[in-house]
Amino acid sequence: MKQSTRSLFLTTIPLVTLGWIASINTAKAQITPDNSLGNESSVVTPDVEIKGVPSDRIDGGAVRGTNLFHSFQQFNVGEARGAYFRNPPGIENILSRVTGNNPSNILGTLGVLGNANLFFINPNGIVFGPNARLDVSGSFLASTANSLVFDNNFEFSATNPQAPPLLSVNIPNGLRFRDNPEKILVQGNGQGVRLNDDLIDTVDALRVESDKTLALVGGNLSLEGATLKTAGGRIELGSVAGVGLVRLNPINKGLSLDYGGVQNFGNIQLSQQTTVDASGKGGGDVHVTGRQITLTNGSQIEASTLESEPGGSLVVNASDSVDLIGVSPFSLVPSALVTFVYSGATSRGGDITLNTERLSIRDGAGMFTGTQGEGNAGNLFINVSSLSVTNRSLIDSSTYAKGAGGDITINTTGLLSIRDGAGVFTDTFGEGNAGNLFINVGSLSVTNRSVISASTSGKGNAGNLFINVGSLSVTNRSVISASTFGEGNAGNLSIKASELVEVLGTEEPNTNPSLRANVEREATGSGGNLTIDTKKLVIRNAQVGASTFGKGDAGNLTVNASESVEITGKVFGINPEPGKPPIRNPAGLFSQVNTQGEGKGGDLTVNTPRLSIGDGGKVQVAVFGKGDAGDLLIRASDIDIYDTPGKADFFEGGIFAGFQVDEDETTAPPKGDFGGTVTIETDRLRVRDGGTVTVFTEGDGNAGTLRITAKDSIEVFGEVVGKTTNRKFTSSISARATADSTGNGGTLILNTDKLIVRDRGQITVSSENNKLAGNLEITARTINLNNQGVITATSRGGDGGNITLNFRDYLFMRRNSEISTSAGTRETDGGNGGNIFINNLPGYRGFAIATPDENNDITANAFRGQGGQVVINSNGIFGFVPRSRQELEKLRPDDLDPRQILTNDISAISQQNPSLSGTVTLNTPEVDTNRELVKLPENVVDPTQLIAQNPCQQVARSEFIVTGRGGLPLNPNQTISSDNVRIDLVKPVANTRSFKSTIQNQQSMSSTVKQIEPARGWVFNEKGLVVLTAFDSSSTGFQRSWQTPTACPAL
Structure with missing residues (x-):
């Protein structure tokens, strides 16, 4: 498959390029001076044996100060031959140009007989063949620029050749490009990749010394199986597509190139296991600048440290894109950018910096910094608009020894996609601490078994993992982790997402993703904290946890979601027993001491306006091993806990804290002192259709305390039946100890305005063992229990x-x-x-x-x-x-x-x-009753006192209505009983x-009650109000006389 891919790649090379290569390979290998330098022209002496190789020796030229100028009509070096420039005394720079129309074909050795720097420009193109090599002690620059520029405005031009001025000039400070510069091609056998730390240098390459620069600057650059080396020096690769000026700045290692005067860049391609290597006693520098930069088939750019000197820098700048693709077909060497501190090295490694619009790392390629020595690894910086890492590719910074790992920083304004088994890692496998991992992106997608990890498997501590993102999506068994697998402590995992964090799995086995800050199995270090700050968090068939599976304490898990948290579903694993159903575990948020773990569980905190937990999802602090559970704090305006009919199965979802037995493990029951406290602060809590909020113990520890404060209401109602187990899931708020446990039941405290328990809902504290059941306390304005709603405290063997x-x-x-x-x-x-x-x-x-x-x-x-x-x-x-x-x-x-x-x-x-x-x-x-009730006479009124005997007075129509008990009028035919009125308050019960x-x-209060007199008249008081009056028997009060109607003749 890899071979066919390679063939396909080769067939995509444009035909014009193949024709250009063929014309070069058939060109006559010769060196011909031109006449542009007059009597200072170059002199070529052929067939001179130099260092055992038949060579052309080049003498003559124009000397200006420390510079020596050569000019050629054509310049080619044949295979197994050499071309050497003579280096007169005092000459520091040899500057050569080709003024003809043909590219230069360097198939053999190009060298300098001395220590001078060699500059070679040919605007028509330059080819270095498979056996080409450099033999120079100074720096070497090959370019398809039109001219070399000097600070006195002189240009040593290959397209407009002129003799250099008579006055001396300094080292050239620029390369002048015109339209459409030609390419530079470097071929090789692909054998330059260093597979160990012994091979620092090789002569079978384009190479320069450790304090010098090797620079190739042209139009497009194509390196096919090539080897470019310097043992700690500097390598510059640049591609210019149009008019521009590249500045040349002298530095200790030769030259530094500045592309500030270039607007349009060309492409650079490294293929067929090309090696660009500046590794040495101290790491050298490699700078690559172009438009599209591509490494394929195991090609590598490396600047590593092998001894005591500090590393340099590896910098890649691409105006459009960088593609790192694949591995070598035979040795499986990845296409990569590398800085490493090798075994025995004591100094710091070099940094990698990559700047581009789009970075793609795929098919096993990678970017790596690390250390196997005492020196610290370098850092890795990626600044892009979009980044994809796919198909087993890696971005990695690791330490395997005493040195600390380097940091990785990824900055992108767009999407970072990590998928198909790819990963980004900062790890330690030794004594040194791992580096930190910083991811600052517009959006982040991690999918198809991919990983982002900051971890330790050694004695050193893991680094921290910081993710700042607009939206984060983790799917299909992918993992974001800050964990410890060894003696070192785990780092912290911090996620800040301005919009969304979603962790989404499916119901297929082994597809469930996770966010972790764990102490893994057999680890002894402490776990780190996991913090998520976002607008919305969605967890579906996935887990987010800060737990311990080893012997270290777990860290804390904190979620702050300004809009909502939604948790649903389960996670499914493949059952090792053939024919058995998948292993099922709940989805959700977890802080746990897991099976075989020993340590303290971390605290779990959730702050959000809206929390929804459904269909088996959980928010849980628990102990499955040995230790105490952490505390669980939830602050949410609205909390909805439920199971959907048809989805509930095997276990209930909800909020849990306690000691729990792992049904999939054959281990001793969990042990500890305390099962954790759950505190819920909310406006409204609904636990419905099989949802649960509980503190519990299934082991040797006591259940904790569950405290719920709801400003508005708590509702508990409904039950569902499992779709395959037929198990009933009843909605409940509980504190319980199971039959197999030896601890006491927990305490349940509820404070709310309205409590509603209906439709088989339960609020309960219970103990199924011989220990004490917990206590239940509820404070509310109103409590409604309806349709088998229950509030209970039960004990099977101990006190209730x-x-x-x-x-x-x-x-x-x-x-x-x-x-x-x-x-x-x-x-x-x-x-x-x-x-x-x-x-x-x-x-x-x-x-x-x-x-x-x-x-x-x-x-x-x-x-x-x-x-x-x-x-x-x-x-x-x-x-x-x-x-x-x-x-x-x-x-x-x-x-x-x-x-x-x-x-x-x-x-x-x-x-x-x-x-x-x-x-x-x-x-x-x-x-x-003495104050509220009065005894009325059997004869309520004397009719002679109420009904006037004078018929004219009867004209004034008056009436008095007597009502019975309860305010209902008596039946006109009902007689008034003389029995006292009785009101039954409680049915009497015999005292046994x-x-x-x-x-x-309350104690009775004695009082004196005056006899009530019926109203027999009315008057206006001093305020003008009507007042009813009774007959005054003492004749001392004001008495209103009846008014006689004027029409009554009887008076």
Whole structure:
């Protein structure tokens, strides 16, 4: 496959290029001076053996100060031959040009017999053949520029040849290009890649010494299997497409090229395992400048450090794009940019800097900095508009020894795409600390099993991973991780996304992505923190966690989402047992001590206006191994926890904290002291259709505390059935200890304005073992229980938990709802029953109301132990019936279960021991009947006192209406009974030994009540208001006389 790819690449070379190469290869290998220098023309002596090679020796030329000028009509060097410039004393620079119309073909050795720098320009093109090599002690510059420019405005031009001025000139300071410069081609055998740290230099290459520069500057540059070397010097590759000036600046290592005077750049292509290598005792410098720069087939640019001197720099500037593609067909060497500190080196490695519009790294290619020595690795900087890393390609900075790893910084205004098994890493496998990874991009996509990681597998600490992005998408088993696999501590993972973070998997096995800051298996270092700041976070069939699988403490996980957090689904793994269904785990946010882990779990914090958790998703702090769970804090205006019918299966979703057994692992139960505290601060909490909020223990530790404060409301309702397991998932808020655990149940505290529990919803504390059940405390303005809504505290073997309810306005129970605390079952002895305290806070005296005959019960029963207490302080209790044990024996002799009686019952009994029943105390306000009620005479009125005997007075129509109890008029035919009025407040219950029920009322207040007189007249008072008056028997009050109608003749 690789060979066919290579063939396809070769067939895409334009035919005009192939023709150009053919013309060069067939050109006559000779050197011909021109006449532009007059009597200072170059002199060529052929067939001189120089260093064992038949060569052309070039003498003569025009000397100006320390410069020697040569000018040729054509310049070619044949294979197995040499061409050497003589270096007269005092000459520092040899400047040569080709003024003819043919490109130069350098197939053999081009050298200088001395230490001078060699400049060679031919605007028609330059080819270095497969066996071409340089033998120069100074710097070497080959260019297809039109002229060399000097600081006195003199140009040594190949297209407009003139003799140099008589005055001396300094070193040239520029290369002048005209339209459409020709290319430079360098061929080779592709054997120049250094596979170990011993090969510093080779003569079989275009090479210069360690303190010199090798520069190729032309139109397009094409390097095919070529080898360019300097042992710590400088290599410059540049491509200019049009008119421009490239400045030449003298430096310690020869020359530095400045492209500030160039507007249009050409292309540079390295193929067929080309090597451009400036590695040495100290890393050299490599600078590459062009429009489109491409490395293919295992081609590499390297500037590494092998001994004690510091590394240089590797800089790539491309006005359009950089493409790093593939590996070599046979040795699998990646196409790459590399700076490395090799074994034994003690100085810092060089940096890599890449600037372009578009960077593509694909098919196994990469960018690498690292260290195997004591020196620190160099840093890697990428500044682009868009970047894609695909198909097993890497951007990596690693340390394998004492030296620290380098930082990686990626800046892009557009998209960074990492996909198809690609990765970006800062790692340590040794004693040195890993570098940091900084990603600042417009948008980031990590997909198809790709990785971004800052980690440690050694003694050194991992670096931090910072991601600043507009939107982040992680999909299809991809991972972003800041973890430790060794003794070193993990770094922190910080994600800041102005718009969106989405971590999306599917329901197919092994497709689930993750964000991690973990202590991995067998690691002993501490975990780092994971922080996500974004507008919206979406987690679907994926996991985001800061956990420990090893022996170090986990870090903290913090999510700040200014708009919303949405969590749904499950993650699926391949079951190692053939034919078995996939392994299932919940999706969500996790801070855990996992199976085989030992350490403290980190805290988990979520801050967002809206939190949605559904279909098996979880927000969880938990211990599966040994240690304590961290705390869980959620601040959200709206929280919705649910399961969708048809999707719920195997486990419920919701908010969890505690000790948990991993059903897929055969290990000891989790151990620790504390299962974590859950604190939820919200306006509205809905737990529906199988959703759950719980603190729990399935191991040797105690369950924690669950505290919920909801300014507006808490709603718990509904249940669903698993699509394959037929398991019922009931909506619940709970604190529980399972049967296999040895810890106590947790505590549950709820504060809200409105609490609604309906449609089988549950709020419960429970213990299925022999330990204590937790306590449950609810404070609200109103509490509504409807259609089998329950609030319970149950214990299977230990003492029952206590329930405390405080409500300002009312408790309303309907349709088989329940408030109960119980201890024991028929199968277990159980402890004493818990207590139910209702309204024991000052200011909380709401009404307790139940719809008659709907089986809404309040019970504090025990099976064999002491029954509990039910204490209700209320302004009014309506619809409930206190039940003694004797009454239950009559109504339900088999089980004494008030849940099987349609009335709304209040009980506190021991079902097996009549002598251990508890008490029911109902405290309601006393009504002062002496103040509020008066005794009326049997004969309510004397008709002779109300009805005038004078018929004229009867004309003044008067009436008095007597109403019965409740304000309803009496039947005209009803007689007035002389019995006193009775109002039944509570049905009397006989006081027995096994049941103590008291109704405590306020102390009666004595008062003197005057007899009420009927109104018999009215007057205007001093304010002009009508006042009803009665007859004054003492004749001392003002009495209004009847007015006689003027038309009545009887008066």
